[in-house]
Amino acid sequence: MKKVFRIQGMACGHYRKWVKKALQRIPGLQAVVTLDPPVATIEFAGTKKTPEELQKAVSEAGNYILSETE
Numbered sequence: 001m002k003k004v005f006r007i008q009g010m011a012c013g014h015y016r017k018w019v020k021k022a023l024q025r026i027p028g029l030q031a032v033v034t035l036d037p038p039v040a041t042i043e044f045a046g047t048k049k050t051p052e053e054l055q056k057a058v059s060e061a062g063n064y065i066l067s068e069t070e
Helices: 013-024 049-063
Strands: 002-006 028-033 041-046 065-068
Touching: 002 049, 013 028, 013 041, 013 065, 049 065
Parallel strands: none
Antiparallel strands: 002 041, 002 065, 028 041
16 A cells, blocks of 8 residues: 655755654664655555654654655
């Protein structure tokens, strides 16, 4: 299953790398993070993570806020 999340607070490529690393530390998850637009496309491989778990990982990388797109 894939989901796309908007990322607030990500202003440059360096921050993009931090967010991607933070998300990819979560077992069973693959993330593609882009700067323009600032989104993370997350693929869950047999595991289900809550938005709160994803937000916690991203918050540890910096002051970023994830919001699920429709």
